[in-house]
Amino acid sequence: MVTIFDVVRHAGVSSSTVSYVLNGTRRISEATRGRVLRSVAELGFHPNAGARTLAGRRSHIIALVMPLHRGVYVPIMTEIAISVTTTARRHGYDVLLVTNDEGPEGVRRVAASGLADGVILMDVELDDQRIPALRAQGTQAVLIGLPDDPHGLSCVDHDFAAAGALCAEHLADLGHREIAFIGYGSGVYQRHAGYAERTLTGFRERAGQRGLRFLDRPCEGTYESTAGTLARIVADRPRTTGFVVQNEAAIGPLLSLLHSSGRSVPEDASVVALCPEQLAEQYAPALTAVSGPTRELGRVAVDQMIRRLTDARRGAQPEDERPLLTPTLTPRQSTARLSVPKEPS
Amino acid sequence: MVTIFDVVRHAGVSSSTVSYVLNGTRRISEATRGRVLRSVAELGFHPNAGARTLAGRRSHIIALVMPLHRGVYVPIMTEIAISVTTTARRHGYDVLLVTNDEGPEGVRRVAASGLADGVILMDVELDDQRIPALRAQGTQAVLIGLPDDPHGLSCVDHDFAAAGALCAEHLADLGHREIAFIGYGSGVYQRHAGYAERTLTGFRERAGQRGLRFLDRPCEGTYESTAGTLARIVADRPRTTGFVVQNEAAIGPLLSLLHSSGRSVPEDASVVALCPEQLAEQYAPALTAVSGPTRELGRVAVDQMIRRLTDARRGAQPEDERPLLTPTLTPRQSTARLSVPKEPS
DNA sequence: TCACCACGTCGAAGATGGTCACCATGGGTG
DNA sequence: CACCCATGGTGACCATCTTCGACGTGGTGA
Known part of the structure; x- marks a missing residue:
């Protein structure tokens, strides 16, 4: 050695x-x-990592806590994990992968043992149990997502409200008057995943401002549930011409269902997806989609963490930041101007 | 503290x-x-983690090196990462996430500093540059995948040959005589990802044994490339009734293309996918698919690592193991017995 | 010319919190 | 009485960071 x-x-x-x-x-x-x-x-x-950690009283390691749920869009989580790791490396830090099956105890262990200097939490719930554990340890923490009470820690998230608003805006601009919003399964809302609610809120608000009629429906994302959801939408609002889909799993089923029911996209129905670019491009027709800068999310989280750690080492009280990253809408082939207005004036 | x-x-x-x-x-x-x-x-x-590491001369940390390529099937990598992490925890180890952008130097750093006791490599290439670095450090290593020269380290992988064979077997059993194999883009083969080749070999061999006529074609997975691939298959072998798809990205395009060209699945064409169950179930019709036990891959890798580490600590030469995990075929709605034989006897 | 200062580096003495090889003790056994 | 087993204690590391007084060197102002 x-x-x-x-x-x-x-x-x-x-x-x-x-x-x-x-x-x-x-x-x-x-x-x-x-x-x-x-x-x-x-x-x-x-x-030597051990000696350095012991003598320097810091490990140069950041813990990243990953969710385990199936149904969360996994590639996104992975992309974040990767951008966290590469960004951390640029600052001389390594990343410890912690899964959520240990619950708050995992966070406590990693922090109390000095294994990690700070903790980044993904997939934060509104009343997340790990947050009090973190506070009690006095560990530096950055959340990806917004909890109810974020005092004492930094957060970063997509501006989901803006994303929802962008969808409404785009469809309104194209002349659509009746819109259906296809959300996540009810489980996601019950888990208090704030992003689902915030997207919906942003959408509703802007839709209201633009004078749209709209409907929102939860959807599990399986073929059957999507079929059911679509059937109910058509029954309730037969004049619906615009669709906003937030549940990525429902996109495929929705497209085939529209197709098989004789509505072609985008001539008869416009579809806006809330999903990553990569996914949006895989469909036929390619989907107009709203997406946030995923890698950015990891990068910003790490940058905030580094700032907190250096502040704390200097004896200063780290500042709680709470930036929201602006999503963008990329027009593709799944949306078009409403050509034959259903309500001629 | x-x-x-x-x-x-x-x-x-x-x-x-x-x-x-x-x-x-x-x-x-x-x-x-x-x-x-x-x-x-x-x-x-x-x-205290640092003190424990210094005094005990081991860190209780396993490094997991993740690939960065887009286009590789990300959720699989993630699932492996998660099963690695949870299994490691059961043995009292934590997992350090290392991305591949540092190349062999990353592995060297982590090993030489004593940050990790061992390294698990994912997405191994046939002549992987990181392997000599690992050998030089004398670090314990387990590979997920098979390199050319695996001496001095353990490996684990799916039995891709068996997976390919299962596809041929299933279609042959259903009476199909002409099969097309839709592979990955040429980039994957050039990266010497052994699994693509081994699958194809297993398929070819069994197809030969069962007297099938077959064709194999690479495919990038975009809609356009899939369309091109399919067109050429139909041109070369119009009587093809069975399709084996290995590139998951090509599945969606393939299904819509078959549909829009008037062939219904499974009545006119049977499709077997080489992909995870979860994905296979999302399509309409649900796909008959061959998949390996993904989580098992991570679990076995960690178990091997633990065995190597305890052996090494006892002064014994760790044994190089090289298990292949057996895949399974799950019949669903995308394959059926060839009802109207094209060649009545 | 000399006192003084700033800069860059040295050297040595803790400090860091566990681990583990070796030793001590005490009660039971042949 | 010698020996052994089971149990628990002692103390020498582990390899680095941190701190701090000391020192040489070259430049500056009186």
């Missing part, structure tokens, strides 16, 4: 100098710095 | 006893054990 003293000998400096160079703790002349770095590279020195 | 000495005072024992109880290193009488555990629980003691 290569230790710091091997570097000390090889570079002809003291161990404190090596430490200073590697941690950037103090100004070191460019010449010495270069010599040390060359020795480090040549010997393949990597400071 | 609660240290082991707080427990020592509270329970009235020595620090080694506390350590022994917590690590199960040694027999401790039931009475003492209970007293210690009660104190630990009462004080909320969690051994």
Whole structure:
């Protein structure tokens, strides 16, 4: 094993100098710095993680707590995890993957043992049980999602209300007057996943402002449930020409159902999806979709965490931030101007 | 911060006893054990990770190296990551998420610093650059996938050949004589992802044994490329009645293309997908699919790692294992007996 | 020319919180 | 009485960071 003293000998400096160079703790002349770095590279020195953690009282590790539910859109979570990891690396941190099956105890363990310097929580529920645990430990935390009471921690999330509003706006611009909103299964709403509600709220509000008639229906996302949902929508509001789908699993079924019921997209019905670009492009026709900057979510979360950690190390009270990331609507082939107005004036 | 000495005072024992109880290193009488555990629980003691790592010369952390490619089937990777994490926890290990953008250097860093006791590699290429780095460090490693030269490390993978064979078998049993195999885009084969080749080999072999005529075509998975692939298949072999799809992204396009070209599934064409159950169930009709036990993959990888680590700690040479997990075919609505034989005898 | 200062580096002494090889004790056994 | 087993205690590490007084060097102002 290569230790710091091997570097000390090889570079002809003291161990404190090596430490200073590697941690950037103090100004070191460019010449010495270069010599040390060359020795480090040549010997393949990597400071022992345990010793560094113990002596420095920080682990250079951020814990990322991932949800386990099926039904959450997994690739999104993964994309966030990856952007968290790469961003963390850029700041010299590694990422510990923690699953949620340990519940609040997992968070407590990771924080209390000093395994991680901070915790990033994904898929936050409105009254999340892990938050009090985090507060009690005095651990730095960043949430991806918005809980009821976020004091003492930073949050970041998509601006779901804006996303919902964008959908209404776009369909209104295209002349549609009657819209149906196809949401998630009731389980998602019961889990108090705020994003579902906020999207709906944003949609409703803007739809109201634009004078649209609208209907919203939960949907489990299976073929059968989507069929049922669509049937009820058509029964209640036969003149519906615009569809907003939030449940990604329902998109496929919805398209085939529309097709098989003789309505072609976008001539007879426009469909806006709330889903990642990648998914939207896979359908035929390609879907007009509203999506938030997923990778950004992870990046911002880590940046906030780094800020909190450096603040805390300086003895300052970290500032609670709460940015919302703006989604964008990308028009594709699934929406079109209402060509034959159902209500000629 | 609660240290082991707080427990020592509270329970009235020595620090080694506390350590022994917590690590199960040694027999401790039931009475003492209970007293210690009660104190630990009462004080909320969690051994300091850094100190434990330094003193014990092991971190209780397993590094999991994840690929970054888009286009690989992400949810599978995620499912593996989750099963790795939960299994590791059952053995008292945590999981460090390492992305592949650091390349072999990432693996080297994590191993040389003692940050992780072992490394699990996903998405292994045939001549993977990270493997020599691992060998040089003398780090314990388990690969998910099969490289060219796996000596000195354990591997686990699906039995892709068996999966390919199952597809051929099933279609042959149903009376189909002409089959088309729709593979991944050429990029996947160029990356030397062994699984694509092995599936194809298994399929070809069994198809040959069963006297099937078959055709295999790569496919990028977009709507356009799938359309092109299908057109060429129909042109070359108009009597094709069975389809095997390995590229999950091509499934949706394939189904709509078959539909729009007037062939209904399964009456006119049978489709077998090589994909996870979850995905297969989302289509209409639900797909007959061959899938391997994804979670099992992560579980087995971790179990192998644990075995290697305990062997190595005992001074024994860890045994290289190389199990292949058997896939299963689940019949659903997308395959049927060929009802109107094209070649009446 | 000399006192003084700022800068960069050294060296050595803790501090960090557990682990584990080795040792001590005490009661039972042949 | 010698020996052994079961149990629990003692203390030497583990490898780095941090801190702090000291020191050499070159520049500055009197």
